[in-house]
Amino acid sequence: MRNPKKLAAGIAGLSVLLLAGCSQGGTETASTTPADQPVTSAAPAAAAPAPFDQPGVKVAIVQNSGGGDYFQQYLNGTKLQAEALGIDLSVYDAQGDNATQATQLDQAIASGVTGIIVRHGFPDTLCPGVNKAIEQGISVVIYDVEIQACAPDAVQTQQSDAVMASLVLDQMAADIGTGQDVGYVNVLGIAPLDRRDVVWNEYVEKNDWNQLFFTGTYTNSTATDTAAMVNNALRANPDVIAVYAPYDELTKGTLSALEQSTELKGKVKVYGADISTADIELMTADGSPWMATGATDPNAIGAAVMRTLALNMAGEITKGTKAEFPPILITQDFLRSKNIKNMVDLRAAEPALNIADIMSADWIPAVTF
Incomplete structure (x- = not known):
């Protein structure tokens, strides 16, 4: 046998x-x-x-x-x-x-x-x-x-999308606390994003977060197309202190929007999903607001x-x-402390x-x- x-x-x-x-x-x-x-x-x-x-x-x-x-x-x-x-x-x-x-x-x-x-x-x-x-x-x-x-x-x-979302949102809650103004970038109707959405709504209620906007799109140019939408949302809601964007192309679009909103630089933390060498470079860049991601x-x-x-x-x-x-949780602090530059480095540091x-x-x- x-x-x-x-x-x-x-x-x-x-x-x-x-x-x-x-x-x-x-x-x-x-x-x-x-x-x-x-x-x-x-x-x-x-x-x-x-x-x-x-x-x-x-x-x-x-x-x-x-x-x-x-x-x-x-x-x-x-x-x-x-x-x-x-x-x-x-x-x-x-x-x-x-x-x-x-x-x-x-x-x-x-x-x-x-x-x-x-x-x-x-x-x-x-x-x-x-x-x-x-x-x-x-x-x-x-x-x-x-x-x-x-x-x-x-x-x-x-x-395990529910676990992935929980890992990141636990980190977000630890970083920003309760009762805060937050933004949400996602697209519903896509199975993994729907599963992460369920967890997001639970955390919003549990942490008494005030969701000021919900935007995002899924296209062949998700990051570019989402950036314009997030930029508009941020301009209309400048009190946001954190954004959850649970797909790395949505996360990239959010980062791009923050680059355009100079008045919000350094004031908004971003929490995402997925990992790649390009994502690692974005997370570890000087002044990057991307604080944590859940990933396989x-x-x-x-x-x-x-x-x-x-x-x-x-x-x-x-x-x-x-x-x-x-999935596992990957934080900006972890990547920087281990001097992780790419997926080769990450796999060596996280054999899981x-x-x-x-x-x-x-x-x-x-x-x-």
């Missing part, structure tokens, strides 16, 4: 909470994208089961990416784990177009793949295709789409979701499984970001970042 490595840690009922957290309309084959870190792949300890006992297993990822390097890092991790498993991976990217993503999902089903990852998007446009794939015997793993109600047989994966390593998450699909295809996890991946043993087994080559 095979010995899964922390396999149960990601399964529904045992969801992981171990830590306090291409071209439009087209496809591409799986060539790894440049990464800002060394990558290692350990040889498996056991022979792979079918269908992975033969090379060239065909899998697709049907994604709906937005702006920013989070999406690039996630896809990089997905590709690297696919490559280690000998998977022939096709990539479909709707780039914010929901109708296109539904069409691409149909294209992936018709292409003859035996497994599909569906990343981001909306249930209404995805559920028909997801159920169609499952009915045809294709394994489907979802990432960050609330699809359980309409496609209960799909395997669901996500970051997107490369590691992409690899973990690919491993989840492989386990499902091999029959080692059942339909309807739910896996969550734990590497989740290679979550949703894995002894026959899966371990890809670490």
Whole structure:
């Protein structure tokens, strides 16, 4: 009998909470994208089961990416784990177009793949295709789409968004105290941002914060488009002392708006989500108001979701499984005190970001970042 490595840690009922957290309309084959870190792949300890006992297993990822390097890092991790498993991976990217993503999902089903990852998007446009794939015997793993109600047989994966938000908002509460004027930058209707929104509202009530504005948008240029909206909100509400923006492109837009509001420089603290080398540079810059972020390593998450699909295809996890991946809190003070300049430094300082043993087994080559 095979010995899964922390396999149960990601399964529904045992969801992981171990830590306090291409071209439009087209496809591409799986060539790894440049990464800002060394990558290692350990040889498996056991022979792979079918269908992975033969090379060239065909899998697709049907994604709906937005702006920013989070999406690039996630896809990089997905590709690297696919490559280690000998998977022939096709990539479909709707780039914010929901109708296109539904069409691409149909294209992936018709292409003859035996497994599909569906990343981001909306249930209404995805559920028909997801159920169609499952009915045809294709394994489907979802990432960050609330699809359980309409496609209960799909395997669901996500970051532990409630934990991520709580980590950051605990830090924000410690920094600013109760009864303060605050701003909020988010976009509802997107699964992970909706989950963070629930926690935000709890903290607003618990800390008696006065939310003076709620703004933000999700586009292919989220940071740029959000900056103008936040700038207007800040001008109308100059008493704000802190802003929560729980997606790094929204955080970047908030930082940009504060750069334009010279009268508010040094007066407003910003709390975000996600991490990348670009984010680290922004957090550690002189005078940066970005005080804390809750994050996973997107490369590691992409690899973990690919491993989840492989386990499902091999029959080692059942339909309807739910896996969550734990985030950590990263503060500006921590980055500066450890002289962390990039993701290489951060991974060395925070090995918990590497989740290679979550949703894995002894026959899966371990890809670490």
